[in-house]
Amino acid sequence: MPVSNTDIVERIARVIAGRIVSSNADGSDPSAGDVVDRVWPDYRPDALSILRTLREPDEAMAAVGDTAVWExxxxxxxxxxxxxAL
Known part of the structure; x- marks a missing residue:
């Protein structure tokens, strides 16, 4: 499985930002890449909330994987x- 070089919180925050600003989702910007690059840190709290929710896998997830590893x-x-911070 590929491993991302980008921190998971940043990746989630970028997805949220993209959904907010991009016309491909709920926004109006047809070329939102630069805006997402600029605003994604604003969505870190949302990303962290999502990640905290994912600590506990649901039944379907638990049925196919090791829940201790997931946690x-x-x-x-x-x-x-x-x-x-360093």
Whole structure:
């Protein structure tokens, strides 16, 4: 499986920002890339809320995977957010 070089919180925040501003979703900007690059940090709190919700897999997810591994992966992403900046 490919592994992203971009932090999961940033990726989620960028998706939210894209949905807000892009005409391909709910927005009106037909070329929203530059706007998304600029505003995605504003959506970090939303992304973190989504990630916190995902800590607990649903029944379908649990049926096909290791729930302990899933929880550790999500907790690792959240812990990175709590770590002090260097």
């Amino acid at each position: 550790r992966m999500v907790e690792a992403a959240l812990a990175r957010e709590d770590a002090p």
